[in-house]
Amino acid sequence: MNPRHLSGIGRRLRGLGVPVVSPRYEALARQAADEVLVTSPEGTVRFLSPSFSRRWNLDRWALLGMDAFDWIHPDDRDRAREALRRACLPGAAPVDSEHRYLVLRTGEVRWVRVRFSDARHERSVAGVIWNCVDTTEEKHALEALRFVADHDRLTGLPNRRSLFEALATARAAGATCGLVLIGLDGLRAVNDRLGHSAGDDVVRRTAERLTRVAGGDAVVARLDGDEFALLVTGTERVVGQAVAVLGERCVRAVREPVAVGGRSVVVTAGVGTALAGPAGGPDRPAPADPDGHDRVRELFGHADVALTAAKAAGGDRAVPFSRSLLDARHERAELAADLRQAVGQGQLRVVYQPLVDLAAGSTVGVEALVRWEHPRRGTVSPAVFVPVAEESGTILELGAFVLDEALGAAAGFRAAAGGGVLVSVNLSAHQLLQPGLDGFVADALARHAVDPAVLCLEVTESAAVADLSAARETLLRLRSLGVQTALDDFGTGYSSLSYLRRLPVDKLKIDKSFLDDVADDQGVAVLSGIAALASGLGLTTVAEGIETDQVARLVARAGCTWGQGYHFARPLPEQQAREHLARRPGREGPQNPLWRSTTA
Template sequence: MVIPAEEPFYDSASDSRTDCASARILIVDDDAPLRRALPHLLARDGRSFDECANVAETIARLHDTQYDLILLDYRLPDGTGLAVLDWLASRRRSEAVIMISGEDAIDAAIGALRRGADDFVRKPYHVAQLQRAVQGALHKTALERANRAMSSRLHASERLHRYLVESSPDLIFTLDTAGRFSYLNPRVEDLLGFERDQLIGRPFLSLVMPEDAERIEHLLESEQTAAGAAFSVELRLRRPRQAGAGYVTVALQGTPMLAGIADRRTCGLYGVARDISERKRAEEIITFQAYHDQLTQLPNRVLFKDRLELAIVQAQRQRGTLAVMFIDVDRFKLVNDSYGHAEGDALLRGIADRLSAALRRGDTLARLGGDEFTVLLPDIGHARDAETTARKILEALDTPFTLGHGEFRATASVGVALYPRDGGTAEALTQHADIAMYQVKRSGKNGFRFFDPELNHHHHDRITLENDLRTAVDQSQLQLYFQPQVSLSQQRVVGTEALLRWNRPAHGFVAPDLFIPLAEELGLIGEISRWVLNAACGQLAQWRRAGFADLKMSLNLSTHDFEREDIVSAVIECLQRHDIPPNRLDLEITESMMMQDTTLVAHKVRQLRDAGLGIAIDDFGTGYSALAYLQKIPVSTLKIDRSFVRDLDGPVTNPIISAITGIARGFGLQLIAEGIERPAQAETLRALGCDVMQGFYYSRPTPPNETVAWMTRPPAGLLN
């Protein structure tokens, strides 16, 4: 309807802000840089900004100032943003509120929306997303402000009343005593897509979706409604097929209309329906995000556990069997490290698609995080059904994945646990499947294995071993033993190799080939290597002070040590601290380590050699034995591995040893033979040109207090 200009329907002086061009905005966040940045990101002509850092300061500011919009962080130093929403609600304040939060819990978002927040933005967010939310909230505030201004003057005239009702952003209607529409405002056309004339006289229930019809019918016919009691309910109203979406979700407030002041009989119903579709969609999105992985859209850990627990209950009732699989992608870290996380994410999505295609419709595939997936196979008849699925999963990965940098052939390690044989709870089944998967990893990867109780025993032993190893350094359980390196030509000890030992309480000595790989896997090798370096240099310094100034010390470094940026400076600093000349220390590295990253290793080896240290290649000949790296990397010593020495007997020559001695002569390198156990081996090696040797024939590794004995007199093998 048209309003004559000379008859204003409200006093503009009381509230003139009916658009979102000018607005006063309060930013509430404990992140000071963010508070300063948002005004620049949201700046528009006519907008002004204030800021607060906590709940108390915000409420104090709101006592004195009215705002159009509050950007409210959920987590604040002295409480949550919900306290501010409660304060606003208790005082019937009209500020629009956008809650901003990094909370993963679904309750945070739904709680904020139900307490009156106009929107909920999850961190991290795009600037455009926040700008749209602010613009929408201000626009909505402007409309609601105009609506409130109109409502406050409703009593002025029926003309104003008609305007307000027909201009309301909400659907306003009345029903007669038979539940048929007697009045509808124009909002019905935009909201539901019906012309008003189409609905007048039609039953209200004809617009209600079947799933909600019984509930609303009960409310309309209840004794409380008949007695004049108002009600509130959420329901879905139909839209005609040509109008687009099939229904609209509304919050309906119904108030029975009374025949008169004295006459308490109802003569119809007055209803206001507000469109809450966006809020419901937001709640659905938040709910989905709470129970699904954002990268692959698969169920997450929480939803998988819920489904597994339900499947266990059903299996108990039916005396059935189910299987749980734990899947870990092999070598996934290689993709992230080599090609970047974007390529890694693309690979995970591709793997998720292939795994899904290998499963039945009723199975559940979930991503726990990283490169770990779990599978629930309900209602299986036999263990071989799970085996069939495991083989399908491995076969699904046979075809290479095409990434931006080329093809990548992915494999997976799969562990399987069966209910009820391997556990009766979700936690037990998942844990046992994980243990079985880990055993596949240790056995070479790219396969599957069923859980065995014996694996659980080994797993518990390993956990105990890991825990004990973490405290080994702090509790002085690590020890260095020393084995002499003797020169046949000089008939004396010229060096010693420091060998790490772990004296585990209540268990005795643990073999290095057991705990060193474990330390590397746990990330403890750096701490252990620093201890070894310091202890070896400290012992060498003590022997030098005792008169053994020309003794050399050699010790092993892990591959992970060369990944440290400070390895060179750490070694040099340790030598300086113990006043040891650099040429008295040899560092032993493996062949395979040199082949992994020749450029990186060569640079650090060159720095160590320039500083005066010796570099020995341990177990030479057992790995790659590529001569090219001997030209690139300035090593000083080759050590012949004991596996070649073991087969020497008398004058018989091992052709590999002959080749190694020739390489050493050709490159001008010192040669040391390990594993000498018989005099014939020593004689053969002497004939081949090897002078320095070590092994049980001369001495077993001994603790420091026994080492002085063979340092002061030639070992027994030299006396023969």
């Protein structure tokens, strides 16, 4: 409508003396903080307070006779009209409504909270009062807070809380849901080598790639520092197919190199997938779970079981959930519970595998290894129960037990050998990062009155590089006690010269996998290169897994210093280890002919 026409309407209303509000009410409206409108029950404007005119920069007289709902966003008009209608019912209390307001001059959208009060029967006002408050800034602040609460700050993706609620809503509605959990491998190493800003770049790039992979078919969320998730909902057949495809695509997408600070960085991902079918049906009534949260937790648990299996298999792969995986987890949980009691019940014992000087043929040390005799299961392999101990946290108690037993046996080994014998004890990744580890080791050495130089603490390559800075600090503190250190399983992880230079270790234990190819010239050359590298860094090399006479000769020829394996001796109980040390060459037994021919 033309504003001049509106102005004419206003003049005519005033000229006719239409009693809209009393002078006293208008005086009050001038002082009010709220913007005030008075309309007919249908919404025709009959009065605007000066504060309303100033707030929206409007001619209050020009707007008389207009429909106030013309200023309300089309999507909110029905709701606002319903609030006005309810306020006009006989005996009704004031009704509150919040809706979007369209600024007439600019088209800007603002949020306004309105309280509708029917005052038609009052002498001071002849109409329905709209007390209006602009809530736009408040709304934006609340939206910003909600975004922070529901989204990851680094990537802008929905967070765990947001994804959990989306899943619960979908499950409660009876939809089939597919969950893809993605755990990054190698992100800690990036943080350690290049800094956390580089790690953040990798996370952001990974988020972008996963978003592209998902397209419009899935919701992508960041759950934790190195964990993402994709959520797919729909019919059972479509979701099942989508989850299988998305899992593989995520693995490939994460694997692609990322350019960070002019360097190419590669991380990989373990992926676990799981499905949750409709909450109920004709032959499958829904369980008593009104909000769907129990079923969501179950779905997360299943996907996590699959993710754990993917990581245990080496990562860089997708593994779907299966009942066999869940049974295996339950089995591990039962083993973990039994393991907690094993130390106190005398089920654990320590055996010792000799370390041999390849040139002299003499036993120079022993490695302490733990064994478990379960009362029902019999002998449980360390390959089974050590990972269980790592997962459950029992590894700290287990490691303390082995260290205590090994140091307790050290004096007997020295007496049997007629001199110093190195005792090696493995440290787990959890122990390596345990606060106060150096103090714990110092107390154990003092308790058993053992010379620190007798003890060698071994850490695996993968454990050391997972948090290189922390590992370096811990190893330096241990070396300050006079304890020797070794890097175990070299060749199963990064096998990088830069790591070797930064890690304060005395010995390099070469993984058995290198010995599998040592029969050919190329294999010997690789082993010789590692031995020369270690020698240049002042490290003693120890070849693990020597099982035959031929391999022993080739390893010695390649330049390795020490050897270990079934060819020399299997792990021995403490008493048999003493007897073995008493027979070592140079003590009572004859010189081993193998070593004479090898070094001739």
